[in-house]
Amino acid sequence: MTMTKVLIVDDAMFIRIQLKSLLQSNGFDVVAEAENGKVALEKIQEFKPDLITLDITMPVMDGLECMREIKKLDYSPTVIMLSALGQEKYIQQAIMDGAKGFIVKPYNNESVIKNLNKFKV
Template sequence: MANKVLIVDDAAFMRMMIKDILTKNGFEVVGEAQDGSVAVEKYEELKPDLVTMDITMPEKDGIQALKEIKAMNPNAIVIMCSAMGQQAMVIDAIQAGAKDFVVKPFNAERVLEAINKALG
């Protein structure tokens, strides 16, 4: 059975890029969210196996959404996505429970490596 993934990013083209990488490699994208608030709602509703989460977003950032998802499900698997130069935020994300992080612009192999490693 394909692993179900929720993609969270405020940029539609970034969501499209990740979705393209994942669907070509046998993952099922069950939902997308454009900010942290929607991400938390969709996580609860869709119960994905994995979440890719942008850090910098309007409304609620990825780290706050990560904390709320981890509070809901301590075993949630979340991979953070960040632009270059956000190392401090990445450290916060890992401390908050993120499994890994991928730097934008995305490298398909790196995305898949992070996801496969996180899923064990």
């Protein structure tokens, strides 16, 4: 059985560490991390993840811009947006741009796993 390959994209290192630990302990294979959308696009080309958790608010290239770039790629990973409370208008935009779901920060571990398990390959 292959494990779902995940790329975690968030400018906050503590969020990346937290998510990585949570996902790995629940049977996901975290293949890479990125601190902004620009780095994420490089990692996507390199690792071809099945699933991407993508923060919306980041320096250099934010999650919405990154989502639009991901749509142009020759394959389509599942993208789940992460956003702080109060960013609903961005979430709607991300869904219109192709994101498959979203997780609101601060999140609860159980709901993250329940949400992401739907997209396991």
